[in-house]
Amino acid sequence: xxxxxxxxxxxxxxxxxxxxxxxELKAFCRxxxxxxxxxxxxxxxxxAAFVADRLTRAGFPSVEIVETxxxxxxxxxxxxxxxAPTILVYGHYDVQPPDPLxxxxxxxxxxxxxxGRLYARGxxxxxxxxxxxxxxxxxxxxxxxxxxxxxxxxxxxxEESGSPHLVPTVARLKxxxxxxxxxxxxxxMWRADLPSVTVASRGLLALDVTLTGAGKDLHSxxxxxxxxxxxxxxxxxxxxxxxxxxxxxVPGFADxxxxxxxxxxxxxxxxxxxxxxxxxxIGAPVPDPLPSAEDLLTRQWLVPTLEFNGIFGGYSGxxxxxxxxxxxxxxxxxxxxxxxxxxxxxxxxxxHLEAVTPTGYTLTVKGHGPGSAAFALDPDxxxxxxxxxxxxxxxxxxxxxxxxxxxxxxxxxxxxxxGAPMVFFSFSTADEDYHAPNEFFxxxxxxxxxxxxxxxxxxxxxxxxxxx
Ligand SMILES: [Zn+2]
Numbered sequence: 001x002x003x004x005x006x007x008x009x010x011x012x013x014x015x016x017x018x019x020x021x022x023x024e025l026k027a028f029c030r031x032x033x034x035x036x037x038x039x040x041x042x043x044x045x046x047x048a049a050f051v052a053d054r055l056t057r058a059g060f061p062s063v064e065i066v067e068t069x070x071x072x073x074x075x076x077x078x079x080x081x082x083x084a085p086t087i088l089v090y091g092h093y094d095v096q097p098p099d100p101l102x103x104x105x106x107x108x109x110x111x112x113x114x115x116g117r118l119y120a121r122g123x124x125x126x127x128x129x130x131x132x133x134x135x136x137x138x139x140x141x142x143x144x145x146x147x148x149x150x151x152x153x154x155x156x157x158x159e160e161s162g163s164p165h166l167v168p169t170v171a172r173l174k175x176x177x178x179x180x181x182x183x184x185x186x187x188x189m190w191r192a193d194l195p196s197v198t199v200a201s202r203g204l205l206a207l208d209v210t211l212t213g214a215g216k217d218l219h220s221x222x223x224x225x226x227x228x229x230x231x232x233x234x235x236x237x238x239x240x241x242x243x244x245x246x247x248x249x250v251p252g253f254a255d256x257x258x259x260x261x262x263x264x265x266x267x268x269x270x271x272x273x274x275x276x277x278x279x280x281x282i283g284a285p286v287p288d289p290l291p292s293a294e295d296l297l298t299r300q301w302l303v304p305t306l307e308f309n310g311i312f313g314g315y316s317g318x319x320x321x322x323x324x325x326x327x328x329x330x331x332x333x334x335x336x337x338x339x340x341x342x343x344x345x346x347x348x349x350x351x352h353l354e355a356v357t358p359t360g361y362t363l364t365v366k367g368h369g370p371g372s373a374a375f376a377l378d379p380d381x382x383x384x385x386x387x388x389x390x391x392x393x394x395x396x397x398x399x400x401x402x403x404x405x406x407x408x409x410x411x412x413x414x415x416x417x418x419g420a421p422m423v424f425f426s427f428s429t430a431d432e433d434y435h436a437p438n439e440f441f442x443x444x445x446x447x448x449x450x451x452x453x454x455x456x457x458x459x460x461x462x463x464x465x466x467x468x
Contacts, residue, residue, distance in 0.1 A: 006458055007455055011451050015447070021131070025441075028131065029122055030111065033047035044094065048073075060078045070164055073155065073166075074156075075153070075173065080147075085180045087150070087180065087183050088152045089182075090182055090185065091154075091184070092160070093126075094158060103438070104437045116442065117440040117442055121439055139450075149460055152179055166409070170414065181460065182422035189429045190430055192431055196402045199403065200375060200376040202407055203337070203407055207365055209331075210364045213227065214324070220323060231313045231314055234329075237357065246299075250306070253349070256339045266400075267401050271400065275291055276290060304336050306332060311328075313329060336373065339374075342372065378421060383460070
């Protein structure tokens, strides 16, 4: 594919208005739409209204702020191109909390441009990226009088607090949201110096495990040696969950996992990832022998994990307390890969823990919600090749297919409820401090994103098969 495009008119229109578009981004970022903190409820409503108004002004004939039971979602449809494919664009208007405030060079909700970067909370995740498809739809309509294909949008307000109402909302609106392809305007590119597309992300499962011995805390002088000690028993039990290299040893844990797209392994080899630099970057001693780049990235992206997030029991305050605790517990989260069912993994862990619970103790395992399955895009999906062509034309190199260790539940949600594949098409980059102070968005990538979305819509219109 060459870098030339059939959308020069649309791109020129966008180019002429890019300064005005940056001013709109700033206005969007002045709204403090923090989803996790009830103190920002007003900001949430205001941001939803901002998105709805912008969609309406862009020309979307149907725009609605949909109540979800939590923060509202904005749903829009512009479907007047008969016979053309339909895409559903996903994004979110909520943002992370701005704390710690004293680490910001300029205040988080007072956008500031420095060195070609726009600094504000939420600009990279996801206010900048989600504005791009709205502006591009508007540009098509103003330059050509029509969109090249049918566009629906869902912009939610709970992404930064775990999207608790997204699944029921998508399930309820599944006819209205039906599409041939979902394009996510959320989800960052891996590195600024390396074009990439994300084709897989790990799922998530969270558990609370409690082990109880006696009915109450006991004096270690009077009862030590005779009473059950749940801290001691739990430590032994947890040690049985991994081997000495850190691999999970729970029977049935990963039996149904499916092998990854081989292109991801190629990307890992081509990435130039620096293992020693990695350990230094997290402030950990560099191990000897040093694991290979391939080993580390495979573990971050493609291998399921079982991590202990917190362990507790007995006294941990200053000084000493001669106590035998009545109970001990651990918080566990697992990152899952494609093919693993969260419920089956939970059951496998519970079975294993039950099997290794010593007599004289009571075990409880509680799940936090149903968990999220991993997401993996079919390597042969035609939408993926189209995405790669467009990115190659804009960025000058074929993007690498990369995976993500973290969890983006939406891919699996749309696959399950709409039966539609999803591609990521975001122009933010993972180094833009989007969960930290001084979040920024490269304005050069904003302009590239506008061009890229124009070309993407054009290519999808001509090359994507429609299921209708
Ligand atoms: Zn996001």
